[in-house]
Amino acid sequence: MSLLVEGAPRASNSGGEPGITGGHSAGDRIFRAVALLAGLLVLVILGLIAVSTTHGAWAWFSSQGLSIFGTKWDPAKNQFGILAFLYGTLITALIAVVIAVPVSIAVALLMTEVVPKRFARPIVYLIDLLAVIPSVVFGLWGILILAPKLSSLYASIASGVKGIPVLDSLFGSPTSGASFFTAGIILAIMITPIIISISREVIATTPAMEKEGAYALGATRLEMIRGAVWPHSMGGVVGAVLLGLGRAMGETIAVALVIGSSATITSHLFAPGDSMPAVIANQFGEASGISRAGLMGLGVLLFVLTIIINMAARGYMARALRKARGL
Amino acid sequence: MSVDLLTPPDLSDLRSWRRTKDRIATIVMAGALVLVAIPLGFVLYTVVSKGAGIISWQFLSGDIPPQLSPASLGGLGPAVVGTLLITGVATLLAVPLGILGAIYLHEYGGNGLLAKVIRFMSEVMTGVPSIVMGLFVFTLWTTTFGFSGFAGSLALACLMLPVVIRSSEEMLRLVPNAQREASFALGSSKVRVIFGTVLPHAAGGIVSGSLLAVARAAGETAPLLFTILTVTTINTNILHGPNTALSTQIFANATSPFPGAQARAWGAALTLVVIAFVLTMIARLLTARFAKRHG
Numbered sequence: 001m002s003l004l005v006e007g008a009p010r011a012s013n014s015g016g017e018p019g020i021t022g023g024h025s026a027g028d029r030i031f032r033a034v035a036l037l038a039g040l041l042v043l044v045i046l047g048l049i050a051v052s053t054t055h056g057a058w059a060w061f062s063s064q065g066l067s068i069f070g071t072k073w074d075p076a077k078n079q080f081g082i083l084a085f086l087y088g089t090l091i092t093a094l095i096a097v098v099i100a101v102p103v104s105i106a107v108a109l110l111m112t113e114v115v116p117k118r119f120a121r122p123i124v125y126l127i128d129l130l131a132v133i134p135s136v137v138f139g140l141w142g143i144l145i146l147a148p149k150l151s152s153l154y155a156s157i158a159s160g161v162k163g164i165p166v167l168d169s170l171f172g173s174p175t176s177g178a179s180f181f182t183a184g185i186i187l188a189i190m191i192t193p194i195i196i197s198i199s200r201e202v203i204a205t206t207p208a209m210e211k212e213g214a215y216a217l218g219a220t221r222l223e224m225i226r227g228a229v230w231p232h233s234m235g236g237v238v239g240a241v242l243l244g245l246g247r248a249m250g251e252t253i254a255v256a257l258v259i260g261s262s263a264t265i266t267s268h269l270f271a272p273g274d275s276m277p278a279v280i281a282n283q284f285g286e287a288s289g290i291s292r293a294g295l296m297g298l299g300v301l302l303f304v305l306t307i308i309i310n311m312a313a314r315g316y317m318a319r320a321l322r323k324a325r326g327l
Numbered sequence: 328m329s330v331d332l333l334t335p336p337d338l339s340d341l342r343s344w345r346r347t348k349d350r351i352a353t354i355v356m357a358g359a360l361v362l363v364a365i366p367l368g369f370v371l372y373t374v375v376s377k378g379a380g381i382i383s384w385q386f387l388s389g390d391i392p393p394q395l396s397p398a399s400l401g402g403l404g405p406a407v408v409g410t411l412l413i414t415g416v417a418t419l420l421a422v423p424l425g426i427l428g429a430i431y432l433h434e435y436g437g438n439g440l441l442a443k444v445i446r447f448m449s450e451v452m453t454g455v456p457s458i459v460m461g462l463f464v465f466t467l468w469t470t471t472f473g474f475s476g477f478a479g480s481l482a483l484a485c486l487m488l489p490v491v492i493r494s495s496e497e498m499l500r501l502v503p504n505a506q507r508e509a510s511f512a513l514g515s516s517k518v519r520v521i522f523g524t525v526l527p528h529a530a531g532g533i534v535s536g537s538l539l540a541v542a543r544a545a546g547e548t549a550p551l552l553f554t555i556l557t558v559t560t561i562n563t564n565i566l567h568g569p570n571t572a573l574s575t576q577i578f579a580n581a582t583s584p585f586p587g588a589q590a591r592a593w594g595a596a597l598t599l600v601v602i603a604f605v606l607t608m609i610a611r612l613l614t615a616r617f618a619k620r621h622g
Contacts, residue, residue, distance in 0.1 A: 025516055027516065027518050028516050028517045028518050031517075031518045031521075032431075032435055032517075034427060035427045035428070035430045035431035035434075035435060036431050036435070037427075038424045038425075038427035038428040038430075038431060039427075039428040039431035039432055039436065039441075039442070039445045039492075040445070041424060041428065041488065042428065042445055042448050042449045042452055042488065042489060042492065043444070043445060043448055045452070045463075045485055045488070046448060046451075046452055046455075048463065048467065049455070049459060049460075049463045052463055052466045052467050053459070053462055053463060053466060055466070056462070056466045102359070103359045103362050103363060104359075104363075106355060106356045106358075106359035106360075107356070107359045107360050107363055109356055110353075110356035110357060110359065110360055114353060114356060123360065125611065126364065126367065127363060127367075128607070129367060129371075129604070129607070130363070130366075130367045132542055132543070132546075132600075132603045132604060132607050133367075133370060133371075133546075133600060133603070134545075134546025134547070134548070134574060134596075134599050134600070134603065135546070135547075135548065135549075136546065136548040136574045136577045136578050136581075136596075136599075137370065137374060137546070137577070137596045137599060137600060138370065139577075139578070139581060140577055140581045140592055140593070140596055141369075141370050141373055141374070141596075143581055143582065144581065144589065145369075145373050189366045192363055196363075220345050220346060220348070220349035221349050221352070221353070222348055222349040222352040222353075223345070223349070225352075243454065246454045247454065249456075250454070250455070250456025250457070250458070250459070251456070252456060252457060252458040252548070252549040253548040253549055253574075253578055256578075257578070257581050257582065277456055277458045277549070280458050280462070281458060281549055281552055281578075284462070284552070284553055285552065285553060296462060296466070299458065299459050299462040302456055302458070302459060303455060303456070303459045306454050306455060306456055306459075307451060307454070307455070309454070310450070310451045310453075310454035310455075311447075311451055313454075314447060314450050314451060
């Protein structure tokens with residue numbers, strides 16, 4: 001495969017190797033091989049992750065069979081079902097996406113279409129700071145500062161919706177500040193910068209001609225955004241949202257601190273729960289035997305889920321960018 | 328109904344519902360920005376106000392006391408040393424390999440199938456949860472060689488590698504082809520072209536991208552949980568024996584009921600945030616200079 005690349009003239013390669021290849025001295029060939037090995041390392045690591053974690057989880061897969069998809073996780077009773085953790089991961093990620101997406105898209109539009117370029121740069125720096133704060137710091141802040149504040153808020157919301165059919169089962173009976181919803185809020189804060197920065201990149205590719213065309217037809221800025229910017233960038237924004245979703249599902253430490261660590265499946269968003277990465281972080285150190293293999297299995301599942309989501313996201317974004325260039 | 332053709336229609340009717348909707352949309356967008364800024368300000372304010380009081384030389388160098396001891400006793404010296412060592416070694420592992428990988432992708436692979444696959448998978452790899460990297464290094468390294476700072480470095484390096492590859496390749500892409508051609512025309516070998524022309528040209532951007540990856544890695548907790556264990560005294564031997572880091576100390580202290588432990592957690596949080604911000608700031612300055620040179 002690698003032989004095809006060397007020395008083959010590629011006219012349409014912008015940047016990269018110019019058609020001329022210098023001498024094929026031994027030094028050149030050795031360096032090329034070293035660089036290739038470094039590149040292959042990515043594939044090797046991904047392969048090793050899949051193999052080694054699956055191997056570590058094998059005792060769990062083989063001894064539990066289909067009951068790995070049970071709802072009970074109780075090592076003392078030899079029950080190792082993961083459904084509660086899967087549920088917690090999905091529900092917290094969903095809350096995060098529902099909160100973060102509208103806000104992020106609005107900010108991305110603000111920065112590309114409204115704010116003049118010289119003001120946009122400081123805003124970018126500001127938002128990037130949010131991405132630089134370590135997740136454990138968000139977790140610390142979440143459990144010591146935010147959760148106690150939310151606790152009383154949850155209580156008053158719960159008493160407000162008491163008796164109302166759907167709302168009561170969603171927002172009723174809170175126990176403390178540590179809950180699915182608190183985890184969702186923290187995750188929303190954490191995935192906002194990534195959704196903003198990628199949406200911004202995509203939105204910025206909207207051709208000026210289309211925008212000016214919309215303005216020339218008398219459109220207001222909002223109408224221009226809906227008519228020209230939005231159809232153009234929707235695919236890429238979907239990719240950005242998927243990336244945010246993947247990040248939210250894999251986030252470990254912040255969630256481990258604020259979710260409440262209770263393996264339950266409930267419709268109550270203000271109730272404590274648990275998620276796949278959080279339970280690994282909290283229990284793997286002390287676990288042994290099947291329990292440890294089961295937590296490793298959660299890791300495998302998490303790996304597969306996030307790989308699929310990230311592939312879908314990158315696929316969407318690549319297609320959106322191709323479309324943008326084709327226009 | 329006769330049409331008045333003499334007076335031009337008023338095209339700037341500011342009172343129309345369409346204008347109002349546009350105004351509302353702008354206000355909503357500005358509101359969203361405020362909504363993003365609030366948690367940022369709140370978190371930073373809390374970290375600074377709670378962490379600044381405890382930061383002292385003793386805090387940054389003292390041994391880690393038991394959780395129940397007051398904030399005035401001991402410090403987090405082992406964690407400071409651990410974070411610097413573990414992140415430093417991870418950087419030494421990931422950055423050269425990442426740059427080499429980027430050189431393969433851009434200078435050799437180009438649009439070939441293998442390069443496309445590696446490029447795509449390294450993008451996907453940036454999305455692999457950090458806890459999975461921890462489990463991976465645990466099974467492959469720690470179970471055989473035991474807990475050590477180096478195991479933590481390996482896990483962090485796995486996280487940094489795809490980020491460095493992606494950002495470095497972007498920077499190589501910015502090097503004008505004319506530069507390469509000029510160097511080739513002078514009779515340089517490909518390696519000469521890369522090391523003599525391409526890399527110096529892209530150096531600022533590559534360093535900047537790598538610093539951002541380091542800043543991110545320095546605060547990571549999940550990959551360290553099952554790889555370095557914990558210690559209460561400074562362990563400068565990264566290859567041997569358990570170690571500790573600021574991030575894992577915060578994780579351990581965050582759920583502690585003791586005010587002393589919580590105070591140390593805030594101090595560690597401030598230290599980590601400062602480290603990450605300083606690295607990011609340097610990266611920004613380098614990027615700004617890099618961008619200026621490239622118009």
